Amino acid sequence: MTTQATGLHTHVLDTLGLAITAGEYPPGSVLRTDELAQRFDVSRTVVREVVRVLESMHLVESRRRVGVTVRAMEEWNVYDPRVIRWRLAGADRPRQLRSLTVLRSAVEPAAAGLAAVHATPEQCRELTEQALGMVATSRGRQLEAYLVHDIAFHRVVLNASGNEMFARLGDVVAEVLAGRTHHQVMFDDPDPAAVTLHVQVAEAVRERDGRRAEELTRQIAVGALRELDVLAP
Amino acid sequence: MTTQATGLHTHVLDTLGLAITAGEYPPGSVLRTDELAQRFDVSRTVVREVVRVLESMHLVESRRRVGVTVRAMEEWNVYDPRVIRWRLAGADRPRQLRSLTVLRSAVEPAAAGLAAVHATPEQCRELTEQALGMVATSRGRQLEAYLVHDIAFHRVVLNASGNEMFARLGDVVAEVLAGRTHHQVMFDDPDPAAVTLHVQVAEAVRERDGRRAEELTRQIAVGALRELDVLAP
């Protein structure tokens, strides 16, 4: 099969994880390790390691004498970057995109407020640079280039907040931004208002105006949510 | 050894995870599977499965010919409930508690605002009940009983928000609340103001007043942060 150079383990894990998060095995379904080993043509060793990882994501539960049972969606570790990616690749991308965007709209304003307090001069510079990059690529169908700046911008804000939990959401935000760009959940060109807001956030952080940074970021989030309402059912 | 009834895997995983998050192995340290197998007196099979899980948490990275190397703290999957628990049990509990509380102060007000819109009558009832439970146990050193109601209350709010990502933070909040109660990061009796605020949040949600629920929850969060500043260096 398509045994990636990445190793059997990765291949089986990705395939199974994708299938489970896609709902191919309804909760309560039972998988048996021997069966999986046969299906993927790998040893039980490999399957067991995969199952252990899936178990650590709370996607499945393994019990003696019964097998590996798929858990209900409510139990999944939805903050695991891999789970997020799998779900964004699957059928309920819209729902997933929305719930992640709501999360962003709660977290990012707070992070921006803190960033205004804690950002280093270097981070302020970086922020401005990325905002300008967004301006430069915001017209003429340069969505990919724009995306790079957009991701970088939000990553810097989250990092500059000085809060570890916020910082670690950088990957999540990146997935969301990439997801909506790559799946037509976006207009042909970015909303000019949003672009302006980013520039202003950079400004506010530079000027140590936490309240303004927070409020402006909130507006960015609101815009993103509205866009999602318009473009995704 | 203290082989728990929970299985070799769990025991080794917990021990290693705890040690790594406690900083016992500085980033870049190299572990070898054979060595670990010997040290814990288990087979390589078990160690490999543990390493795979640790790897999935981004706590370590396993490479051929070099071994299992511990990753830098910035790369850890800090949203994994187990990682959170390990860190709360370890030396940098104060730092961890603070960053989690800041996260709460961003997320919970938003969740409360949404809960006012989406809560079912049953959830409203449950909310009121838990708030009353908090009142009843808020005096006379009944911290454990109080904690149960407190956790339940916040869990309901997060669930009632209707947002999956918020809902899944229930475990995190539970860990934080339990953590601060169990480690003297709290006064002898809960802050009466906080208790009142909880009752009022339940009220606001019941009356579908999103803004008020959000604002009141924000005040709870602010109080929690302030308490942390007072009690933890």
Add this chain to the structure above:
DNA sequence: TGTGACAAAAAAGTCATACTTTTAAGCACC
């Protein structure tokens, strides 16, 4: 002296197999 190719070894990755432990489920017995 430096450079590139080649050889060797170390460690994880994979596999096959045998054995152990837990536990659901069926059955007999009261």
Add this chain to the structure above:
DNA sequence: GGTGCTTAAAAGTATGACTTTTTTGTCACA
């Protein structure tokens, strides 16, 4: 109808052999 024993199914564990990747060291050659 419940209570306890038996059985068998599936995961858990152990072990040893073999493969693959990757670092490192060495040696020949320019």
